[in-house]
Amino acid sequence: MSFQRRRRLISGLNVAVALVIVGVMLLPLYWAVVTSLKTLHQSFATPTALFPPTPTLAAYSQVVHTQGGSLLTSFIIALGATVVSLLISVPAAYALANFRFRVTWLVTLSLLVAQTIPGIVLGTSFFKIFAGLHLLNSYLGLIIADSTYCVPFSILVVRAFMIGLPRELLEAARVDGATLLGTLLRIVIPLSRPAILTAALFSFLFAWGDFLFALTLSTSNTVEPMTLSIYSYMGQYTSQWPELMAAAVFAAIPSAILLILVQQGIRGGMATAGLKG
């Protein structure tokens, strides 16, 4: 066998092994999609069909019908939490990256520690505190609670990026008479777009996927995000698998979008920021 052919063979083998690994890791997701395309009757058939015999979107239209409101609720809350998170974290990251206060280390340390606090601790306290503020069963309450997933992470990611920006640019802006705010708005934010986008996307995803706060901060189903609605739906109709899987696929859409958008930049700064609770 020639050297060239051997190399091609090894490379082919590597791809094959990689495909097997990816296949195993994505198998549950494949299974969810297949089940969502079946009819209720087909989903109970044994042996289970590996492909939907007569693919139908009935389960999806059913989900849009019964849980469309929850999808919208989740969207509003996730968007709100993302906006709150960016409004707080971008200026903070700018300050932590460029100005040296004595408390800088303390703030940074607090951000790292904040990410380790178990959600159930915050959830329990929020429940008591929000009850007094009439924030239970409200969009605002969930936006505030969900933003706790995002703010520490966003500050750390954006700050890590801003530290790498060339000092000369900021100096030049100052010489030109730009204010601190002007420098942030006109120079730092445009240059930090990749990091801010990453922070925004992850913030959206964290808030979208939140289950713990939705569970603890709701006493009625007036404001019911997707995660909570899947949970209660599952409790009532344990074996409506096609519909449950269609709901799961809907709930997974932001993850898919995020994967596509940040596929390249996903590694940068992640290790040091500490990710996801």
Added chain:
Amino acid sequence: MPEAPEIAATYTGEVASSKRERGDRAHGPRRLFRGRVLFLLPAVIYLLALFAYPIVYDILLSVRQSSVITFVHNTGGFVGLTNYRMAVTNPLLPGVVWNTAIFMVGSIVMQFSIGFLIALFFTRRFPLSGFLRSLILVPWLLPGVVTGIILRMMFDPNIGMVNQVLSNLGLIHSPIEWFANTHLALLVIVLANIWIGIPFNMLLLHGGLQDIPNELYEAARVDGAGRLRTFRSITLPVMRPVIAVVLVLGFIYTLKAFDIVMIMTGGGPMNGTQLLSTWAYTLSFYNLDFGQGAAVGTIMMVISLVCAFAYVRTYRGELRS
């Protein structure tokens, strides 16, 4: 803000020494300081209001009397460590601690080992490797509820794929009731958590492996070291800080795990998959014993904080090098 005087002190001390700050003097130090603090202030207030205050609130809850009456009127008196004593002597505690330990050790060991193997594999160069590697991240990006419900279906005794595969292989003759047996249910949530954890471990470890300079490997080859030897003498020592970070983060996240357990088993059957996190929830929100729930939460927080300091230390060590 207690921070304000400290910031001011820093400012006056630093402005003289730092060359960068010198140009600012023309604007007047006080105005400048105020301007700068304004950028950080929202975040500081945020951290105090939404992290520090709830943490203090939780600790206060844990040392106050709580019952259904105090739940409504919020008037529990100070009872010292009674809630902690009740939690520690609760007949459920040994089981919950055992479940949490099994869940954590099983998850961390397996997700780390498998993640490491996959990371090592993906250091090879072949077509599409970047794309395929990013696909592996999917389970980690999915909301916990989605993961939980999909895996719940896969382990369903009647229509689940797992039972079907096992019976096709001739390993079982009647369907296994995964969620009716405490040991099996615990096994299932550990498997689910491993599935979620592999991508995260793989991502960080792969990043670390990419940063090892090729010269090191070449030097090892010149010295005639085999693959295993190279791994032991070069890869592992160089990767130590990354491995430490991965393990500590794994510990913190696994202790926090809540969503998939609630979705898949709700802590059952017979508390067989009750973890500290789900137990704290159950105590507070089902039994309405917020005192005991908060006590368990505080214990978790202390465990997490001890680990967090280890994390911060490794993190800082990594930054310096």
